[in-house]
Amino acid sequence: MRAEGRGWKTGSAFRTWVLLTYVIGLCLASLPGLASAQVPRIQGQGSAASAMSNAFAAQADDPSALHYNPAGMTQLQGIQFMGGALASGGSTNFTSLTGVTARGDRNGSAAWPPPGHMYITANLKSLGVTALGDLSVGIGLTVPFGSLTRWPNEGPFRSATTFSTLPLLDIKPTLAYKVTENLSLGLGADIYTFSGLIGEGHAERQAIPAAGVKTELNGKDTAAGFNASLLYTALRNDDGKPLANIGIVYRSQATLHLSGALLANGAKVSDANATLVLPQIITGAIAIWPIRTNEREWKLEMDVDYVGWKSVRNLDVTLGNGMTIAQPQNWRSTYAVMLGTEYKWLALESLQNWEVALRGGYTNQQNQTPDVTYDPGIPSSDLHVVGGGLGLLCKEQGSFLGLMRCGDIGLGSLKPKAIGLDLAFQAGLYEDRTVQGNRNPTVDGLYRTTLYLGSATVRMVY
DSSP: OOOTTSOOOSHHHHHHHHHHHHHHHHHHTTGGGGSOSSOSSOSOSSHHHHHTTTOOTTTOOSTTHHHHOGGGGGGOOSEEEEEEEEEEEEEEEEEETTSOEEEEEEEEEEOSSOOEEEEEEEETTTTTOOTTOSEEEEEEEEOSOOEEEEOOTTSTTTTTOSEEEEOEEEEEEEEEEEOSSSEEEEEEEEEEEEOTTSTTSSEEEEEEEETTEEEEEEEEOOEEEEEEEEEEEEEEOTTSOEEEEEEEEEEOOEEEEEEEEEEETTEEEEEEEEEEEEOOEEEEEEEEEEEEOSSEEEEEEEEEEEEOGGGOOBOOEEETTSOEEOOBOOOOOEEEEEEEEEEEESOOTTSTTEEEEEEEEEEEEOOOOOGGGOOTTSOOOOEEEEEEEEEEEEETTOEETTTEEGGGOSBTTBOOSEEEEEEEEEEEEEOOEEEOSOSSGGGOEEEEEEEEEEEEEEEEEO
């Protein structure tokens, strides 16, 4: 083995190069962890939707519509704000084919910093700006991956991965236009980037492939994609409220050319570059309201996600000297089916000017990683997610804890018409998976994973 263009002439230098190449190869053996092992985003980007297992693209009636179905922004009046965070915990228990065991977690009991989401929407027509027609605008900020996994430094995966994270941000400037009373269209950008506000501001992978040598591979980039969507109301009640909605959302592929470095014990060994493809996603959704009156509402929804993971054919890494380390992936495209329901009380006698909602949902999601490229950085198997949540919305005339009107909460003249709080909890129950024939034999074995997700979101309507 000879390194071109570096002038390695001594035996010592040659041995060093061999060791570093070995370290690099083992460090990168599980590079797929830089891309989520299930979907190209954290599904829960709003607690109301999360509580319904993210079956929300056909409802899309709060500011998180900006993520789930931007066309739904035309249903929102005035200016609205939503912000929240997701707490992710749980563990993976591993048993090798020879009986060796290990436990992986989220860098502790919960991932930190927690993934978050924030949206601001404005319906220009309801604000008196009519020259542009029935146009709504918005901008969002989400953490579509937020993955964080830690394995013991002395465990069986020290040559594959001991720590991985992908704190990728998605900035989402978005427009929605109401074409007819029953049809709205949405169009937006997805600007993917990294920031030091979330972790260390880059994708990162650590391993210990040789005794006393702690390696780190990191990289960052900014790339853009787009999304297009529609929301069609097929049936309304006498009050004009939807009884049946159809939603379709397309999210384009985006390519990140990660540029960073390979470190050994904190010292830079080489520049490193890799290409990470975020696949296209197509979502189809239908929602019906068996009950929708001025007193109560009941919604049922089903969404289906298609994720084109087959576009991830390799994650080859190129070093500063031009050497390329091949990392074939051959992932497969997948589907996820999401079912959700919401029951809402709009006029409770015991809680005047409040709305209360109970929510629940179930998701079935396929994995896309074959055994040969399976990655313990984010253990992947077919997944069942169950969960539920609670929603509270206090209108302007409502009383907050009997102390003050909700419409009086605010600064100066900036008083809200409503304030809401949504809470959600989900359990991700992964099917047991036995991996055999992985390119890194230490990865072969049985994986049992359970994850818990809790989220809280605040909503303000002006």
